[in-house]
Amino acid sequence: MAEQTEKAFLKQPKVFLSSKKSGKGKRPGKGGNRYWKSIGLGFKTPREAIEGTYIDKKCPFTGNVSVRGRILAGTCHSAKMTRTIIVRRNYLHFVKKYQRQELNLHSLWLSSLYSLRIEYEGPLSKTVRFNVLKVIPAGSSGGGKKAFTGM
Structure with missing residues (x-):
């Protein structure tokens, strides 16, 4: 087995x-x-x-576990934990006072494997809520040039 x-x-x-x-x-x-x-x-x-x-x-x-909720994408930031990784997602936040957008980061703790397709499954442990569905190899995103590579 x-x-x-x-x-x-x-x-x-x-x-x-x-x-x-x-x-x-x-x-x-x-x-x-x-x-x-x-x-x-x-x-x-x-x-x-x-x-x-x-x-x-x-x-x-x-x-x-059953698949439910939204499906997200992100890039692997750390894989030091046992069967758990940290995924970092970048997003733009509009600041009303300056009429500009700023780049923010958000980290997710995932059960399992690097750019990824991830989905919500409810609480798997104390900090893990998401699970890896599909691993997308680096460089095969197909979108030409990347955004925010200088950060």
Whole structure:
């Protein structure tokens, strides 16, 4: 099933491991020794979630969290925490007094993986509220030149 590195035995809650049959079904949640699901919203289930061995109860593809709320994009700022990253989002704020816009930053704590598609899933832990849906490699944004690269 998965490489056991924790003291507790890791398993997916919706998979029965003591089956006498060795069914290798590919339907979501049926047969085999792996549970995965399609979350919809135009996101394909990654091959690693279908054929991989990792176990994460807070993963939107293999865990028991549902996708809800808004879908955002941002860039990875720090990946020092275990299975958690910090994403920085830049936005413009209009200052009425000076009739100008200023660049503000907002940080989000995410469960999992760098430019990203992220979505709200409610509280996953004390500080984490969002989850990574799709990783967009750097330089493949397709938008020509970047805005605010001098900051």
